[in-house]
Amino acid sequence: ALRAVRAWTLPPLYAYSPGSLKLLDEAGGLEPYEKKALAAALRPWRERFPEVRVTEHVEIGSAGQVLLSVAGHAQLMVVGRRARRTAVGxxxxxVAHGVLHHAPCPVAVVPHA
Incomplete structure (x- = not known):
């Protein structure tokens, strides 16, 4: 079984625009919007691996704190990191740093574009 976790925070007031407010209104508010975003991100994986049972978890809070709050019974925690090329490596x-240091289970940090 897999638990997919999406943490979200309230966006700063200046980030609201008529276009983004319309999207939030259509979704029914911030939390339903985040739930739809998680479902959309999981959709191709669910189609590819329909036999994997997935539980979706959406919670307001900092990503590191939310991930650590659900890590208690995990056998493995997978966190992403942006794959960037920099001069220093x-x-x-x-988030990945905090989870690596505080998770009670093994952690895999996976780069993504």
Missing amino acids: ARIGS
């Missing part, structure tokens, strides 16, 4: 972000 690959770097991980604050």
Whole structure:
């Protein structure tokens, strides 16, 4: 079984625009919008691997804290990091860093575009 977790925070006030407010209104608010975004991200994987049972978890809060709050019974936690080429080599972000140091289970950090 797989638990897909999406953490979200309230966007800063200046980020609201008529276009983004329309999207939120159509989705029924911020939390339903985030749930739809997670479902959309999972859709191709569910089609490719229909036998895998997936539980979706959407929660308001910082990504690191939300991930650590659900890590208690995990056998493996997978977190992404942006794959960027820099002069000093690959770097991980604050979420992956925090999870690596505090998760009670093994952690895989997977680069993505």
